[in-house]
Amino acid sequence: MGEAHTTGHRAGVPGEQTGATAETDTTLVVVTGLSGGGRSTVARALENVGFYVVDNLPQALLLDMAELAVKAGGAARRTAMVLDVRSRAFSTDLAEAIRELKERGYAPRVVFVDADDEVLIRRFESVRRSHPLQGDGRLADGIAVERGLLEEARDQADVIIDTSHLNVNQLRRRVEELFGGEDARRLRLTVISFGFKYGLPPDADFVMDARFLPNPYWVPELREHTGREEAVSAYVLGQEGADAFVDAYADLVNATTAGFEREGKRYLTVAVGCTGGKHRSVAIAEELAARLRRSGLAANAQHRDLGRE
Template structure:
């Protein structure tokens, strides 16, 4: 069977001291579109690599690898040597570190046991791990000391070093919904537009929804709608940079009306397409088919 060729594969190996921020790191890479695997045993790397070559579709991979034993460490070294000898892969090692004092403080805060603390002393586990990681740290292309960094600041540094210029990591999810079916539990911002004129009471518009031009035009025709929309758009555009600055990777904006068929759909369409001009935006109409489902069941 002929192997599929990978034009360019970027591999980031995330490692370092336990408690130094590897969880935050892998979440950051996931938000940047990397295919992420947490704690993959090095012995499974060859099989994983074969699957990647057969796929030929994955261009960015981030692997979190930490230490559990000295034998595990030897496997990591062998794995890295094997990958570095593969010309198709651009490999880089991200090493996360922190002061012993800070690591002890974090373990006390989370009440976790250090994976290498055989006798239960966190300090002994940290000393053992630091000794085992010395060689690996010296080979890392990037070392980040997280002692004084908040999770948000760590994300910012990772994005600065590894994000591609052609992709913006911040994205917006626009959702229309009907209050009769409940609020979207993942919404960051919720706007109620039930005060606008309702196409439901216009017989020829009732069977349609806000993506249909007659309904859209009807909703947008009133001065009240236009005045509201202009103010709401200005508000959203003014606050989005603040969410980006705070390190938020995605923002969900939900607009609701009674049934999620007409008004909320039309406003979500308009605002969503406006935001697409400057941001990665996805538009979803959560309840737009609920009426059909109800009719079919009855």
């Protein structure tokens, strides 16, 4: 997909709110554009930054969905509606539906994804799909028909993203820059403690084994306490090799986060295990999360098996 052409028009550019959206604190985004242009990637990127995304919405339901989003609030306070030619209700009336939204005071931000015909043809051919509007004709015929249907909607767009020279990650980052804000684009880390006897966390990206450290279970005055308590934490972290162990994993996570973010990963799970998930893994998970936060990462500690014994 090289460089994007992103064009802002009129007063509805990202960052502004007027009419109904301002009054209700609801942000509405309408995503449309050429098939093969990258609508699905845009939709996923909007989900990543907290939008409630409705895909393949018939244009006839655009106003109804906007009204529902405003009334619902909460998780629907940021709603994106994706429209394309898969819906037979989709027609040249899309432009009129967008106009009606604006007339009702909803001030939607319209994103139009586009690409050169040659690029679209290559994309369809690479996945061996026909264009939804080509019928018995060629891919180029379907693309031409769709361009005609969407011409007025393109003219109404607040943001036009030409994806001809953008790869998936570049397109995702562009959308996140427009709609996410810095916090939404940050990689979020969960450091989770667990007990090996209960099985590995299935979503772990890294697994640390703290069983090389002496087990507080065998210290009578510590047995009934947990790694979240100062006495147990001090005992675990005071053992030979414990500090270097935490440091090594903190360095590893710090060294990889930038790469994960470039590849579009938004959540990273670091699992720390001991025998039962009560003492060593809990203390190590709390300390690792604290060190990662001090290095500027968004990290929190969770304890899957604490209290399970």
